[in-house]
Amino acid sequence: MSGSSPSAADKPRLPGSLNTNRLLSQWIEFGADRRVAIRPGKVEIGQGILTALAQIAADELDVAFDRLDVIAAATDVSPDEGVTSGSRSVSDSGGALRYACAAARAIFLSVVAQRTGVPLASIKVVDGVFIGPQGEIGSYWSEPNRDLLACDAPADVKPKAISARRIAGRSAARIDLPDKVFGVARFLHDLRLPGMKFARVIRPSARGARLLTVPETPAGAQLVADGSFLAVVCETETAADASAAKLAPRVRWQETETLPEQRGLRDFLRSAPSETTLAAEQPCDTTPTQTLRAEFFKPYLAHASIGLCCAVAHLVEGQLRVWSHSQSIFALRKDIARGLGLALDDVVVQHREGAGCYGHNGADDVAFDAALIARACPGIPIRVQWSREDELGWGPLAPAMLVVVEAGTDANGAIVNWRHEVTSNGHMSRPGNFAVPSLLAASHVSNPCEIPLAVDPPLAGGGGSNRNAIPIYRTGGQHVAVHLLTEMPLRTSSLRGLGAMTNVLAIESVMDELALAAGRDPAAFRLAHLDDPRACAVIEAVTAMSERAARPDGEGFGRGLGFARYKGTSSYCAVVAEIEAAEQIKVRRLWIAADAGEVINPEGAKHQIEGGAVQACSFALKEAVQFDRCRVTSNTWETYPILRFSEVPEVEVTLLDRPELPTLGVGECATGPTVAAISNAIHDALGVWARTMPFTAEQLARDMA
Amino acid sequence: MIAFHLNGAPVSLDLPADTPLVAALRDHLSLFGTRFGCGAEQCGACMVLIDGRAEFSCTRSIDTVAGRQVTTIEGLGSASAPHALQRAFLQEQAGQCGYCLSGMLISAAGLLANDRDPTEDAVRTALDRNLCRCGAHNRIVRAVLAAAAELRTVPA
Numbered sequence: 085m086s087g088s089s090p091s092a093a094d095k096p097r098l099p100g101s102l103n104t105n106r107l108l109s110q111w112i113e114f115g116a117d118r119r120v121a122i123r124p125g126k127v128e129i130g131q132g133i134l135t136a137l138a139q140i141a142a143d144e145l146d147v148a149f150d151r152l153d154v155i156a157a158a159t160d161v162s163p164d165e166g167v168t169s170g171s172r173s174v175s176d177s178g179g180a181l182r183y184a185c186a187a188a189r190a191i192f193l194s195v196v197a198q199r200t201g202v203p204l205a206s207i208k209v210v211d212g213v214f215i216g217p218q219g220e221i222g223s224y225w226s227e228p229n230r231d232l233l234a235c236d237a238p239a240d241v242k243p244k245a246i247s248a249r250r251i252a253g254r255s256a257a258r259i260d261l262p263d264k265v266f267g268v269a270r271f272l273h274d275l276r277l278p279g280m281k282f283a284r285v286i287r288p289s290a291r292g293a294r295l296l297t298v299p300e301t302p303a304g305a306q307l308v309a310d311g312s313f314l315a316v317v318c319e320t321e322t323a324a325d326a327s328a329a330k331l332a333p334r335v336r337w338q339e340t341e342t343l344p345e346q347r348g349l350r351d352f353l354r355s356a357p358s359e360t361t362l363a364a365e366q367p368c369d370t371t372p373t374q375t376l377r378a379e380f381f382k383p384y385l386a387h388a389s390i391g392l393c394c395a396v397a398h399l400v401e402g403q404l405r406v407w408s409h410s411q412s413i414f415a416l417r418k419d420i421a422r423g424l425g426l427a428l429d430d431v432v433v434q435h436r437e438g439a440g441c442y443g444h445n446g447a448d449d450v451a452f453d454a455a456l457i458a459r460a461c462p463g464i465p466i467r468v469q470w471s472r473e474d475e476l477g478w479g480p481l482a483p484a485m486l487v488v489v490e491a492g493t494d495a496n497g498a499i500v501n502w503r504h505e506v507t508s509n510g511h512m513s514r515p516g517n518f519a520v521p522s523l524l525a526a527s528h529v530s531n532p533c534e535i536p537l538a539v540d541p542p543l544a545g546g547g548g549s550n551r552n553a554i555p556i557y558r559t560g561g562q563h564v565a566v567h568l569l570t571e572m573p574l575r576t577s578s579l580r581g582l583g584a585m586t587n588v589l590a591i592e593s594v595m596d597e598l599a600l601a602a603g604r605d606p607a608a609f610r611l612a613h614l615d616d617p618r619a620c621a622v623i624e625a626v627t628a629m630s631e632r633a634a635r636p637d638g639e640g641f642g643r644g645l646g647f648a649r650y651k652g653t654s655s656y657c658a659v660v661a662e663i664e665a666a667e668q669i670k671v672r673r674l675w676i677a678a679d680a681g682e683v684i685n686p687e688g689a690k691h692q693i694e695g696g697a698v699q700a701c702s703f704a705l706k707e708a709v710q711f712d713r714c715r716v717t718s719n720t721w722e723t724y725p726i727l728r729f730s731e732v733p734e735v736e737v738t739l740l741d742r743p744e745l746p747t748l749g750v751g752e753c754a755t756g757p758t759v760a761a762i763s764n765a766i767h768d769a770l771g772v773w774a775r776t777m778p779f780t781a782e783q784l785a786r787d788m789a
Numbered sequence: 790m791i792a793f794h795l796n797g798a799p800v801s802l803d804l805p806a807d808t809p810l811v812a813a814l815r816d817h818l819s820l821f822g823t824r825f826g827c828g829a830e831q832c833g834a835c836m837v838l839i840d841g842r843a844e845f846s847c848t849r850s851i852d853t854v855a856g857r858q859v860t861t862i863e864g865l866g867s868a869s870a871p872h873a874l875q876r877a878f879l880q881e882q883a884g885q886c887g888y889c890l891s892g893m894l895i896s897a898a899g900l901l902a903n904d905r906d907p908t909e910d911a912v913r914t915a916l917d918r919n920l921c922r923c924g925a926h927n928r929i930v931r932a933v934l935a936a937a938a939e940l941r942t943v944p945a
Contacts, residue, residue: 129886130885130887130888130923131885132885257879257882258882258884261878261884262868262879264884264886264887264888264890265871265875265878265879265884265887265890265894266862266863266866266867266868266871266875267821267822267823267861267862267863267865267891268821268822269819269822271821271824271888273821273824273825274815274821276819320812320816321812321815321816322808322812322816325812325828388922389886389888389922390826390832390834390886390888390889390920391824391826391834391886391888392825392826437886438886438888439886439888439889439922440885440886440888440922440923442922469825471828472826472827472829472831472832687882688882691882691885691925691928692885694924694927695885695923695924695925696924697924698924698926698927699922699923720827720829720831721827721829721832721920722831726920726922728917729913729914729917729919729921729926729929729930730910730913730914730917732913732924732926732927734927735927
């Protein structure tokens with residue numbers, strides 16, 4: 085549904101996604117038992133968005149927070165709010181809901197005022213009940229509300245002043261957490277439908293492998309084969325698992341070596357064909373007296389969700405319904421419809437929660453797997469769950485990246501020129517964005533679509549490989565370029581922060597080396613190159629936080645600073661890491677100061693920032709996708725280890741209080757600064773610049789050699 | 790027939806002896822709180838208590854629990870009668886996506902059954918078998934310590 089107004093462009097601009105989805109009844113419904121349902125098009129991926137949106141709605145409607153129900157998005161009933169990504173949900177969806185709820189409140193009050201003759205100014209709303217000077221005169225639930233909200237949001241609504249908010253801006257408990265603590269069947273994985281059958285996909289033995297022959301189907305299993313797409317369908321999960329395990333080793337595939345040598349990955353990035361675009365170009369008007377060159381490398385990374393990708397699909401009389409934990413249900417619907425040759429209106433994608441995904445993982449792919457199998461089994465609900473091996477081995481990956489920085493300084497050590505060159509595959513393969521479906525199995529079926537080459541989101545939308553590549557610091561001359569590979573040996577897409585992690589690492593590592601060369605304190609050196617007071621404020625705050633804690637005595641300890649304004653337009657985040665160089669690098673503590681503008685749920689925001697930072701420790705210290713010439717080989721938790729409890733640092737987060745400033749989003753801002761802070765702390769401890777991720781003892785030994 | 794005690798009540802299952810316990814719980818007993826994560830004892834999402842010890846249920850076949858006491862997250866407590874750990878996890882808001890939490894709670898319950906007053910290091914060591922990708926670790930540790938403190942106020 086694209087909203088009620090095809091010509092939104094002719095109308096006054098409304099906040100967030102309301103601009104293209106103006107019909108109020110799409111967003112809000114006053115139900116029985118004094119409940120209020122809101123229906124955002126954004127989805128819960130573990131980030132707590134449903135809770136923040138409920139807070140905003142409760143505040144504007146003047147109803148108690150616990151009256152709110154947030155309905156999971158579905159393409160047939162929810163406003164199309166695009167993808168849930170990029171830390172934009174509070175501004176896109178929250179802005180829309182705030183305005184829509186303020187509009188609903190105004191409409192109800194004007195109707196009540198007219199009906200009762202009580203002047204508008206004399207009516208108060210107390211937990212959804214309208215109170216006049218003589219007492220109760222109505223409520224949201226006593227008016228014929230469906231009709232009242234069956235209109236476009238008017239243009240003249242004024243949401244509450246920030247100072248009048250009572251619920252948004254204060255910490256609220258996550259509305260989805262009790263179900264998850266009591267083991268309630270809330271996840272998509274727990275959905276069971278009458279007559280449901282269970283399927284497993286048997287993936288090709290190698291990237292690009294083609295199916296040669298299939299042995300006899302095990303008893304009790306139905307085989308679905310379409311080109312090189314192969315799946316077994318059984319009565320139970322256990323049977324599907326067993327059948328797939330029995331069949332898989334006996335299927336014969338034609339393999340080809342399509343992947344580069346992993347040991348030569350850095351050389352592959354340097355030599356592979358690419359297209360170059362400029363992100364910034366400013367001439368340098370001072371000749372540098374010194375130039376520092378540094379090279380940074382990040383391997384392919386996996387999303388590595390704890391829950392496996394899962395989907396349910398059901399084809400009934402030509403109508404396909406798919407349950408998915410995708411971040412982009414509308415785009416997924418488009419690609420499923422195109423992939424199956426169905427009309428868009430014949431496909432509905434219904435969101436149901438999965439595990440945290442941290443970007444574009446296999447959630448969309450598995451939904452198409454389920455759709456393909458459901459087409460072969462009309463009338464039967466089909467549940468597909470990936471194996472751990474497929475999750476880590478076949479999901480989209482964050483691209484490997486190479487960044488080369490050349491920074492020129494004057495005689496005083498001040499920066500006068502900055503060259504920053506990024507080489508990477510694209511960071512975006514999400515469905516709905518290409519001439520053909522970008523879903524994995526579309527490249528396996530007969531008449532396959534070649535996997536589209538990943539692209540980068542435009543710089544105006546935050547960019548991809550060039551995200552955070554343009555330094556926030558005053559650099560004089562500036563040349564920032566991206567060499568986007570036009571070959572994609574491993575399918576790449578978005579992982580938390582996209583290119584920001586590597587670009588921030590590069591900039592912040594060079595800033596530290598320049599500070600050292602100039603004989604300046606790293607924080608002071610940064611402050612001397614910053615014009616933005618909000619940037620300075622987080623660096624000063626985090627410095628003060630870390631200085632309150634005494635440095636540990638003895639050898640092998642180090643502290644380092646990392647800072648960035650995410651995307652150049654979003655939240656400011658500064659991190660100090662304290663590490664201990666033992667057998668491996670251990671991050672002991674992280675201090676984090678962030679400015680995210682107005683914050684709806686402070687505890688929730690801090691938790692997102694802490695989570696992003698802990699995940700960044702994992703990226704920095706442990707993670708690298710392994711592959712041979714044919715396939716990803718790091719497809720278990722043993723071969724793709726992530727950070728464990730005993731390795732997690734103590735984390736302290738401070739949010740700078742900016743209730744009067746626009747909300748900026750917090751999901752991704754800590755990733756780059758944390759990796760950079762760890763790298764700089766390693767230098768502080770060991771005197772070696774950690775510039776090749778992950779910063780393992782083995783890698784650092786090579787860096788020192 | 791394989792008979793055991795599940796969340797305090799006797800059950801018997803007419804299933805092949807090699808059926809994984811997690812599959813029996815989810816697909817035959819409709820107890821969905823026990824999660825499947827890897828099938829290789831490498832993530833901890835599937836943990837249940839067996840005779841009070843936190844164990845993986847993904848590789849364990851049901852015949853190995855015959856006659857024993859199995860407790861799942863549903864048996865630990867409920868919204869109306871929460872376990873101290875569940876209360877503490879909610880109090881600390883110790884979870885983001887929540888997919889790992891059943892295993893975390895079970896793992897912690899196994900620890901507290903043997904150690905009423907664990908150190909923070911002991912909690913981290915006990916939970917090292919459980920993976921969390923969201924970075925909720927520190928809140929989870931604080932919740933386990935808070936629950937332990939609360940449980941110590943109750944006579945054993």
